[in-house]
Amino acid sequence: MTTDPTARHYDREFVRTFFTSPTAVEGGDDSAKMLRSAARLRGMEAPDVWVPDNEDATAPSMREQGVENVVEVVSEHGADFPGEIHPRVVWHRDDPATRYAGFRQMLAMADPDGGAVDHLDGFVIPEVGDIDDWKKADEALTRVETEHGLDPGSLSMSVIIESGEAELAMGDIREEAGKPSNNLERLFLLVDGEVDYTKDMRGMTPTGELPPWPELRHNTSRGASAAGLIAVDGPFDDIRDVAGYRERMTENRAKGMTGIWSLTPGQVVEANTEPLPPASGYWLLDDGEGEGELRAEDERWVYDGDALGLEETGDGYVLRVDGREQELNADDLREELLRRAAYVPSMADMVDSMAEFEAAKEAGKGAIAMTRAATVEIDGVPVDIEADRMWDEATYQAAKTPIDLFQDVYEHRPDQHDALADRYGREVVERATELG
Structure with missing residues (x-):
């Protein structure tokens, strides 16, 4: 004992x-x-x-x-x-x-x-x-x-x-x-x-x-x-x-x-x-009234709410938030949307990111940058956004918690293996069980 x-x-x-x-x-x-x-x-x-x-x-x-x-x-x-x-x-x-x-x-x-x-x-x-x-x-x-x-x-x-x-x-x-x-x-x-x-x-x-x-x-x-x-x-x-x-x-x-x-x-x-990583990743956007999930359509992420409005002008954009208008150039608009947007990674996304960092660590790198990009559409106006995130050992360990949960479930609940394979696909499941 x-x-x-x-x-x-x-x-x-x-x-x-x-x-x-x-x-x-x-x-x-x-x-x-x-x-x-x-x-x-x-x-x-x-x-x-x-x-x-x-x-x-x-x-x-x-x-x-x-x-x-x-x-x-x-x-x-x-x-x-x-x-x-x-x-x-x-x-x-x-x-x-x-x-x-x-x-x-x-x-x-x-x-x-x-x-x-x-x-x-x-x-x-x-x-x-x-x-x-x-x-x-x-x-x-x-x-x-x-x-x-x-x-x-x-x-x-x-x-x-x-x-x-x-x-x-x-x-x-x-x-x-x-x-x-x-x-x-x-x-x-x-x-x-x-x-x-x-x-x-x-x-x-x-x-x-x-x-x-x-x-x-x-x-x-x-x-x-x-x-x-x-x-x-x-x-x-x-x-x-x-x-x-x-x-x-x-x-x-x-x-x-x-x-x-x-x-x-x-x-x-x-x-x-609910605690398991989602099967598909998705983007959230804070429109001033709260975070809402964007709708995926033709490799774009579409905002369907009414709190945000966007109009393209000849030399920039007009963004409407809470009844107020902001005149922004392309760079400022991307920064504003990046500030409001957040990505919820899927199981496959987590597995890919962790595997990439494990490979980089094996090659002797202590930190790497990972990029996440998307096209956000508001009122029919598409805007490309892109964000970099630095991954080091601490980031890896924090990101590993959902995978630790998945591995714990997979080990102790064989009766759920088929449901997990249906949710994620067998290839993703196999890769997730091998991480770490």
Whole structure:
């Protein structure tokens, strides 16, 4: 067991999807039907981490049955499930009885006689408090491993950040993990739980909706980075708001938080796909009202909005922005459009750029210039723009993160290989797996 808190003891470096299912539902002939349905998910519909949820998603009166259902379904289907399996049990920082109940749930689910533990990767602990409470959860997992003869640290522990205490505790992980008195090296995911966090913080909004809590997401991402863990955002309740879900994921990735909670298989597909590099590159243009995607047409990138206008005069151009006119010569117009334009590279673009830099580095060059050119059309007027970007080792390492994600997905999710080949083409996929 390593004593370096930033050294991962598991293989995955990225988790895109954290999907919860109730362990038992009342009514009907099969209380485990939701578990069985989730266990059969494959490809882009299957999450990276599946969480049979014996806490909030399951009624208290059904949790005993939920434990039995987890054992039954995971023992039967766990070997074929393509992601990791981490049940959530009950726990609470202020309630010893609830913590003991959580221990008993883990003990039952991990019993080798039930056959599920061979397919369980760990457990999710909700409602944790300060770092001493994290140690209590770790000790409970250690007892489970000891009583069942499992290897120490073989069960990972993920925690849900649902209180100010837990948020502050993330700053203690580096110092505490690796001490001989605990097994906190087993930590895997730090997951935000904004609903209970809002309750704990006494947060209020005029509409009653949840505050966005960007600070919590930043702190969780920072805590995960500092301790060599993986950060996951909490649930996005409006399951019909696909655009909002995508926007939330875009904001999170800028903070280094790739993973997000998924409540439906549809959200799983979105969250599995959205972090991956796009199949086709495209240009964005800021027209003063926000960045919008330009339309590709005959090797040109066409602006279809109304906020920008462009007219060619005899000796230059007139650019209209926000009702104001600017008279510009050709060079000044190109500079203005370059300032407003941005390119979103495709997977193939990333692979080409990284391969070019790797070849240059192999030839002894420390930095090279890469050029990106396009023809932008506004009101039927075409303008050629061109930008150079210097690539050095730091640029390469920063640009490699999306490729690292792709390689991690490709390694750990063979069930998604066909979908990735359909998205990018097999030649691009093969080249991407060989980079670095």
